Amino acid sequence: MPALFRPAPRLVRHLLLIVAGLFMLYPLLWMVSSSLKPEELIFREPGLVPTAVTAENYTQGWDALKHSFGYYLWNSAVITSLAVIGNLVACSLAAYAFARLEFPLKKMWFAIMLGSIMLPHHVTVVPQYIVFAKIDWINTIWPIVVPKFLATDAFFIFLMVQFIRTLPRELDEAAAIDGAGYWRTFVQVILPLCVPALATTAIFTFIWTWNDFFTQNLYLTNSDNLTVPVALRQFMDTGGDSSWGPLFAMSIISLGPIFGFFLAGQKYLVQGVATTGLK
Amino acid sequence: MTLSPAPAGTTEVPVTPPEKAGASHLGRLKGSRSRSQAWAAYLFLAPWFIGLFAITIGPMIASLYLSFTDYSLLSEAHWVGLDNYEKMFVQDDRFMTSLKVTTTYVVVSVPLQLAFALGLALVLDRGLRGLSFYRSIFYLPSLLGGSVAISILWRKIFGVDGIVNSFLGLFGYEGHGWVTSPDTALWTLIILHVWTFGAPMVIFLAGLRQIPQSLYEAASVDGAGRWRNFRSITLPLLTPIIFFNLVLEVIKSFQSFTQSFIVSGGNGGPVDSTLFYTLYLYIKGFKNYEMGYAAGMAWVLLLIIAALTGVNFLMSRFWVFYGDEK
Amino acid sequence: MKRILAATAVTLVAISATACGSDDDSDSGGKTKVVFSYWGSDARQKLTESAIATFEGKNPTIDVEGDFSDWDSYYEKLATKTAAGDAPDVMSIEIRGLAEYAGRATLADLTGKVNTADLDQDVLKAGQVDGKQYAIPTGVNAFPMIVNRATVEKAGQKVPDDTAWTWDEYISIAQKVTEKNDGKVWGTEYNENPAFLQLFAAQRGEQFYKDDKIGMSEQTVKDWWILLQKIISTKAGPSAAQMLETGTNVDQALLATNASAFGSWWSNQLTTLSKGSGQELDLLRMPKAEGATTAGMFLQPAMYYTISSKTEKADAAQKFVDFLVNDPEAGAILLSDRGLPTNPKVVAAIKDKLTPADQKVLTFIDSIRSELSPIAIPPKGSMEMEDILKRATDSVLFDKATADDAAKAFLTEANAALTK
Known part of the structure; x- marks a missing residue:
């Protein structure tokens, strides 16, 4: 390629990415713009640029429910943080065993692990609810948090197994020669090389737990326990009068923490082997 | 027990005392080593085992039992043998519709979404300023995917007065209600699925970083071009991750529920054109009070997905390359 | 290893211990706790919480807990809870669910339990299945x-x-x-x-x-x-x-x-x-x-208040339903949110507070009252x-x-x- 044209492709790539980005973000932009419109204009006025701008939806939405919206954000933050820790610890432990250790019936357990991802949760929810109701966990955060510490999100086990399997075995063997046991190999050799997978797990757990309407709606019914996704639904009324303005405004606010977490986490996503300098 | 490897006693302590860890590898007698390895494995798996038996297996078996009953959620279950399964395959047209709808959805949207995600992951991996910004932007739609606001947003895009129609109007094409017409409704959901490609993209990005930079350096010494690098380094080393995404996306798409639930208003309409399998299962179980039937559907789905995953695993021998294989 | 095993054992024991433990969280602090489930919007939630507060003010020994859900997931949640034997004491239900829930013995017969003397008797019939008053209409709508x-x-x-x-x-x-x-x-x-x-x-x-x-x-x-x-x-x-x-x-x-x-x-x-x-x-x-x-x-009940047949707090639950349908103070808070009230005395008391649109509805319903078809409860x-x-x-x-x-x-x- 002639040197003359070198800068052009870079610029073109930027342009393409920006155009594609705008296209992808149109729905979000529409939501942002609608959240800034007076409520009666949202559906009467289809365009992206609001003719009248107001913060009313934000101030109103923030205080529309029993508690201020910050209260629900806090509830969600607590549950989500615990879920992230739980998944990181429990799933990486299990993944290491599946990826690196030999034990009887390994294939069977692995198949069961995969199988547990495959059953749609709508049918297990009733038996599960019965279990949690029996031990009096309804209206506590335990039905949502404890399963994470018990690695029931098999998705992440599988994810980490796949990552660990891309790591050369020589690493483990080198560690073993240095006298490291399984635990030390796991903590000092495997985990540091799995940072991208761990970051992925943390990010997804955070986002999915933050957005998980179904479980939280079922188990946290007391109006003091509600979390963000459940609180958001209160702006919706299928039979009647939905508060679209506040819904959009609060939806955008609730995107804040997950987007922030993603921004913070994504640098670890891309800081894998490349920076640790694997030979 | 004293001979067992270190991990056990030291879970709370991050670093194993060297003497103890070393001890486990001193006696490299084959039998004791594999036994100690098994012990270690079970300990690593302990939380998962507890979860599996306490939270996962019990409800799964319960649902298997319920699939042979007429359980309605509101009253006692009675044994009906294979009635539910027979009804599913012999009488229930909507069951077949839901299978067809879901299969179309999976077959079209999974490859599309993965291709999209991989393509963008490659573009967003290295070599351009502001990549972290772009990555975040492209991830944003996935944050929104299951939001209630989607029902409205999708109508704003694909509705009669939506932006797609305004755009087509420039070319003199008359408006069409894409979301609410039976012929096009499913396609808007497929687009919705492809649009939320953030999760596989992130996994691809993480996977790309697992590929040692040194390999590329070595290749460039050999004078390899970009395409050859991609073909002979990136792609093969990424196969476990591609495989992972493929398996998981197939499983997840077969279980797709939220999109149709939100966009169709919970009934899979118009005229069952977006009747996803799990949506139908949900309708049967919770709206029609046929939980026994729904449980049966869940097990049929599990078998379908398991069979597909099995095929995926078998096929993977031919194209997936693991770093731990020699 | 031993420590892990011990920890595991402790956890398991703790879990099974709580499993066997009693589950009556109801009478905390000497109050009877009544769970009231309903669906709707943020506006309805505010009104309902305020009605609950008024009720609790009048009945200091009863603690009503609102169990709110959006409409789309309401029945799913209700069914799951009912299946687990954890049904709310007072449940909102609408007309299509009535026969389903009444027919499966999940609702208590309220005949003689809640004062219905003042209610519009024609509308009240819309809460009866097989001659039993399983449900009290909250209010009515026309189409x-x-x-x-x-x-x-x-x-x-x-x-x-x-x-x-x-x-x-x-x-x-x-x-x-x-x-x-x-x-x-x-x-x-x-x-x-x-x-x-x-x-x-x-x-x-x-x-x-x-x-x-x-x-x-x-x-x-x-x-x-x-x-x-x-x-x-x-x-x-x-x-x-x-x-x-x-x-x-x-x-x-x-x-x-x-x-x-x-x-x-x-x-x-x-x-x-x-x-x-x-x-x-x-x-x-x-x-x-x-x-x-x-x-x-025809007139159709907007929704019903019902009481679970399994509730152990029937008295408090009945009191609460009675308050919602008969007390003008409740009416003054809820207004037409759950349809125009079934109790004419309540309607008379709150008439001036209704929105102009609601007053139009009231006049309209009165004007067609003589030509109405009877309300039919849809079957199971x-x-x-x-x-x-x-x-x-x-x-x-x-x-x-x-x-x-x-x-x-x-x-x-x-x-x-x-x-x-």
């Missing part, structure tokens, strides 16, 4: 034709006398409104609500449900579709695809955005429609079929009816099936759902 007179008149048309107008007249006025506005404003919107078909059938002397089966003839269902098709083909109303986009979202209704002159919605939705439109909207009787003697108007299995009808209707409107085939399929499927 009228709503009109924006200004839009009609601007198109040079007159709103006819609603005691005598016919479907043909309605369509021809609507068609002219569309024409005058170059299609920017439609003459009418329409919907697939079973209430619409119920009215249509009643005009022919047929009932939607009769003896736990569909009471309508194939011809009636077909003619209803022909009516809808005529609205579309004459451009009196928009295409089916556009109509479906509104769905049940009343705030996006064409009437609410001043994009149509006519439309049918539940009467308690008039407030929302008027708010959205900003113009004067009025209620009319439905148009009649040629030669019909009745417009088929009717939860599915709305979806079954919608599917059949859509298949006709989108040319996926002929009206003949769709009508046959609808009747078969609907009757099968009812006999399950």
Whole structure:
């Protein structure tokens, strides 16, 4: 390629990415713009640029429910943080065993692990609810948090197994020669090389737990326990009068923490082997 | 027990005392080593085992039992043998519709979404300023995917007065209600699925970083071009991750529920054109009070997905390359 | 290793210990806790919480816990809780769920338990299944034709006398409104609500449900579709695809955005429609079929209060329901949120507080009271009816099936759902 044209492709790539980005973000932009419109204009006025701008939806939405919206954000933050820790610890432990250790019936357990991802949760929810109701966990955060510490999100086990399997075995063997046991190999050799997978797990757990309407709606019914996704639904009324303005405004606010977490986490996503300098 | 490897006693302590860890590898007698390895494995798996038996297996078996009953959620279950399964395959047209709808959805949207995600992951991996910004932007739609606001947003895009129609109007094409017409409704959901490609993209990005930079350096010494690098380094080393995404996306798409639930208003309409399998299962179980039937559907789905995953695993021998294989 | 094993054992024991433990969290602090489940919007939640606070002020020994859910997940949650033996003490239910829940022995008979003496006795009957008062209606709605007179008149048309107008007249006025506005404003919107078909059938002397089966003839269902098709083909109303986009979202209704002159919605939705439109909207009787003697108007309970048959706090639960339906203070808070109250004394007490739109509804309902058809409780299995009808209707409107085939399929499927 002639040197003359070198800068052009870079610029073109930027342009393409920006155009594609705008296209992808149109729905979000529409939501942002609608959240800034007076409520009666949202559906009467289809365009992206609001003719009248107001913060009313934000101030109103923030205080529309029993508690201020910050209260629900806090509830969600607590549950989500615990879920992230739980998944990181429990799933990486299990993944290491599946990826690196030999034990009887390994294939069977692995198949069961995969199988547990495959059953749609709508049918297990009733038996599960019965279990949690029996031990009096309804209206506590335990039905949502404890399963994470018990690695029931098999998705992440599988994810980490796949990552660990891309790591050369020589690493483990080198560690073993240095006298490291399984635990030390796991903590000092495997985990540091799995940072991208761990970051992925943390990010997804955070986002999915933050957005998980179904479980939280079922188990946290007391109006003091509600979390963000459940609180958001209160702006919706299928039979009647939905508060679209506040819904959009609060939806955008609730995107804040997950987007922030993603921004913070994504640098670890891309800081894998490349920076640790694997030979 | 004293001979067992270190991990056990030291879970709370991050670093194993060297003497103890070393001890486990001193006696490299084959039998004791594999036994100690098994012990270690079970300990690593302990939380998962507890979860599996306490939270996962019990409800799964319960649902298997319920699939042979007429359980309605509101009253006692009675044994009906294979009635539910027979009804599913012999009488229930909507069951077949839901299978067809879901299969179309999976077959079209999974490859599309993965291709999209991989393509963008490659573009967003290295070599351009502001990549972290772009990555975040492209991830944003996935944050929104299951939001209630989607029902409205999708109508704003694909509705009669939506932006797609305004755009087509420039070319003199008359408006069409894409979301609410039976012929096009499913396609808007497929687009919705492809649009939320953030999760596989992130996994691809993480996977790309697992590929040692040194390999590329070595290749460039050999004078390899970009395409050859991609073909002979990136792609093969990424196969476990591609495989992972493929398996998981197939499983997840077969279980797709939220999109149709939100966009169709919970009934899979118009005229069952977006009747996803799990949506139908949900309708049967919770709206029609046929939980026994729904449980049966869940097990049929599990078998379908398991069979597909099995095929995926078998096929993977031919194209997936693991770093731990020699 | 030993420590891990010990920790595991402790956890397991702890779990099983709590599992065996008693689960009555109810009488904390000497108060009786009553759980009250309902669905709705943020506005309803605020009203309900405030009514609960008033009730607790009057009954300091009772602690009412509102269990709120959005509509889409309400029944799923309720069913799951019922299945787990964890049903709320007081449950809101709407008419389609009544037979289902009452028929499966999940509801308590409230005859003589809640004071119903002052309630509208005709409406009260709508809470009875097999002669037992399983449910207390919260309030009533009618399904009228709503009109924006200004839009009609601007198109040079007159709103006819609603005691005598016919479907043909309605369509021809609507068609002219569309024409005058170059299609920017439609003459009418329409919907697939079973209430619409119920009215249509009643005009022919047929009932939607009769003896736990569909009471309508194939011809009636077909003619209803022909009516809808005529609205579309004459451009009196928009295409089916556009109509479906509104769905049940009343705030996006064409009437609410001043994009149509006519439309049918539940009467308690008039407030929302008027708010959205900003113009004067009025209620009319439905148009009649040629030669019909009745417009088929009926009242339907907006929802019901019911009490779980498994509750251990029946007294407190009954007190709470009694408060909600009979106490003017509750009425003054809830107003028409759950339909216009069933208790005329409450209505009289709160009349001045109602919105202008609600007062219109009140006047309208009073004016049609003498011509109402009796309320029929849909039989068990009717939860599915709305979806079954919608599917059949859509298949006709989108040319996926002929009206003949769709009508046959609808009747078969609907009757099968009812006999399950």
